[in-house]
Amino acid sequence: MSTSKFKTICVFCGSNLGKQKSYQDVAIDLGKELVMKNINLLYGGGNIGLMGLISQTVFNGEVKPVENMHQRKAEMTHNADAFIAIPGGYGTLEELFEVITWAQLGIHNKPVGLLNSNGYYNSLLSFIDQAVEEGFINPSARHIIVCASNAKQLIQKLEDYYPCHEQVSSKLNWNYEQLEHSEKKKCKFNLNM
Numbered sequence: 007m008s009t010s011k012f013k014t015i016c017v018f019c020g021s022n023l024g025k026q027k028s029y030q031d032v033a034i035d036l037g038k039e040l041v042m043k044n045i046n047l048l049y050g051g052g053n054i055g056l057m058g059l060i061s062q063t064v065f066n067g068e069v070k071p072v073e074n075m076h077q078r079k080a081e082m083t084h085n086a087d088a089f090i091a092i093p094g095g096y097g098t099l100e101e102l103f104e105v106i107t108w109a110q111l112g113i114h115n116k117p118v119g120l121l122n123s124n125g126y127y128n129s130l131l132s133f134i135d136q137a138v139e140e141g142f143i144n145p146s147a148r149h150i151i152v153c154a155s156n157a158k159q160l161i162q163k164l165e166d167y168y169p170c171h172e173q174v175s176s177k178l179n180w181n182y183e184q185l186e187h188s189e190k191k192k193c194k195f196n197l198n199m
């Protein structure tokens with residue numbers, strides 16, 4: 007069993023299974039990768055859809071009852087070392103954008119990964135690029151999202167990204183352009199820019 011920089015990763019994922027088997031495969035693959043790297047899974051708590059699949063793959067773990075959605079999200083954000091979104095619907099998107107927004111505001115400095123299985127998130131990523139082009143998303147904040155098409159690669163990227171991420175967010179509140187040259191170089195490498 008290998009180890010990771012992350013003790014706990016929070017996964018946002020669909021309460022539906024999706025129409026293609028590849029979406030189910032990605033939930034199972036991510037679950038296996040977490041087990042292999044000895045990383046705890048934190049997730050919404052439902053036993054349906056991709057949520058159910060990933061939790062069955064990882065464990066029959068502790069269930070912590072919460073009062074409401076807000077408390078659940080606060081617990082998830084507080085207790086995770088990193089976040090990963092896999093395919094899902096409105097709930098998944100809402101959770102993903104919330105942690106991105108909080109990273110942008112400097113509320114947390116935990117890495118955020120997007121598991122773009124089967125190109126599921128291609129159109130979302132194109133939209134975000136358009137929002138950057140149109141001046142609504144800061145180019146430095148575009149790089150809050152770390153993408154990969156498989157679980158192993160994504161966790162590796164998030165681990166590589168970790169020190170650089172802390173540098174960017176704590177020193178400069180995500181203003182990449184103001185980084186020292188040496189820091190920029192390191193970020194370019196880590197963020198695949």
Ligand SMILES: C/C(=C\CNc1ncnc2c1ncn2[C@@H]1O[C@H](COP(=O)(O)O)[C@@H](O)[C@H]1O)CO
Nearest residue numbers: 018019020021022050052053094095096097098
């Ligand atoms: C209470 C039960 C099922 C109700 N469904 C959910 N339970 C827990 N978490 C959920 C549930 N539905 C959505 N979520 C959260 O949103 C994400 C999935 O939403 P999507 O719209 O399907 O993308 C997921 O990450 C959850 O955190 C009985 O178990």
